[in-house]
Amino acid sequence: MANEKLNPMDDSSLEDLRTQFNQEIQTLRSLKxxxxxxxxxxxxxxxxxxxxxxxxxxxxxxxxxxxxxxASALSWLSRCCISAGAARGLQYLHQNNHIHRDVKR
Incomplete structure (x- = not known):
């Protein structure tokens, strides 16, 4: 399991954070x-x-x-496959009107 702890922004109230949290849960439940x-x-x-x-x-x-x-270096073929998979995941999100907003390298 991997966990993501949600922290309030400086100007956010706990109520705002809970609303955002519940929206995130509903969104994540719908994405497969x-x-x-x-x-x-x-x-x-x-x-x-x-x-x-x-x-x-x-x-x-x-x-x-x-x-x-x-860790051993990934082959260029593996890197290309991973990049293509990430792109397919982002495409799925965009086709379903979701923007990730936090893609990391």
Whole structure:
């Protein structure tokens, strides 16, 4: 499992954060695609709001691309396949009128 803790912005109230959290849950429940990591649950304990995603083995993509912690370098074919998969996931989001807004390298 991977967790994402949601933190309020400086000018956001807890109520605003909860509204955003509930909207995010509804959106994530509706999105199913082989190139998107699925939400498997959430926690809303008081002020602590957390989304729980399926675990992806092998460490983060950034660590693999940077060969961090002695990880072997990905082949160019693997890099191209990963890039194409990410693009297909983003295309699915856009076709369903969703914008990711936080794609990392």
């Amino acid at each position: 695609h082989e190139n998107l990591v699925s939400m498997v649950g959430f926690s809303s304990d008081g002020e602590h709001l957390c989304l729980v995603y399926e675990f992806m083995p092998g460490g983060s993509l950034l660590e693999r691309l940077a060969c961090a912690d002695g």
